Amino acid sequence: MITVVAAIIRQDNTILLTRRKQGQWLAGYWEFPGSKLEDVETLQACLEREIHEELRLTVQAGDVVSTNIHTYDHATIRLVALETTIKEGSPVLTVHDDMAWVPVSRLLNYQLAPADIPVAQMLADR
Ligand SMILES: Nc1nc2c([nH]c(=O)n2[C@@H]2O[C@H](COP(=O)(O)OP(=O)(O)OP(=O)(O)O)[C@@H](O)[C@H]2O)c(=O)[nH]1
Numbered sequence: 126m127i128t129v130v131a132a133i134i135r136q137d138n139t140i141l142l143t144r145r146k147q148g149q150w151l152a153g154y155w156e157f158p159g160s161k162l163e164d165v166e167t168l169q170a171c172l173e174r175e176i177h178e179e180l181r182l183t184v185q186a187g188d189v190v191s192t193n194i195h196t197y198d199h200a201t202i203r204l205v206a207l208e209t210t211i212k213e214g215s216p217v218l219t220v221h222d223d224m225a226w227v228p229v230s231r232l233l234n235y236q237l238a239p240a241d242i243p244v245a246q247m248l249a250d251r
Contacts, residue, residue: 126194127202130172131159131241132209133190133248134182139226140248142235143180146222150199155235157206157244158221172207179220183213191247195240204240 134141134157142155160175162168169186176184187208194203216224227235232245 127200128162129159129202129204129240130162130168130175131157131204131206131244132172132176132184132186133157133206133244134176134184134209134211136211136226139228140232141216142225142227142232142237143218143221144223144225145238146220151238153236154238155225156238156241162205168205168207172209176209180216180224181214181219182211182216185210185212191244193240193243197239202240204244206244 141158143158144155145151145153158176158179159172162171168189172186173184176182187210190206190208192203192205194201218224229248232249233242237245
């Protein structure tokens with residue numbers, strides 16, 4: 126199973142969502158930015174590196190917020206969401222085609238990657 130690490134980045138009572146661009150699998154769907162975990166690194170190190178690559182943001186990844194398993198047609202993923210704090214910078218798009226700072230209560234109004242729906246639900250219920 127593939128482990129995907131995703132960042133819950135908060136600012137002013139909103140959370141950052143990014144949209145997958147055309148030509149990618151799940152194009153047009155919104156997700157929490159992140160990436161597949163590579164073998165030899167911690168969840169936190171993976172996420173900090175990827176968020177810097179994808180969004181030019183320096184972040185500190187913290188506790189696990191949720192873990193859930195989702196089966197797509199071609200793969201099953203374990204999606205691990207981590208509470209993440211911005212240390213420096215503002216997000217710059219490099220691999221996504223849009224981003225939005227979204228109040229928790231509105232996350233489910235976005236067309237989320239299916240694996241992310243339970244995460245958004247859990248955040249909204251807290
Ligand atoms: N980053 C991220 N990926 C997610 C989320 N939810 C979800 O289902 N995924 C899926 O998990 C995989 C994440 O890996 P990735 O971001 O490195 O994928 P990618 O398509 O850019 O890379 P690839 O071309 O190597 O497959 C993708 O297939 C993505 O659609 C999420 O919230 N964040």
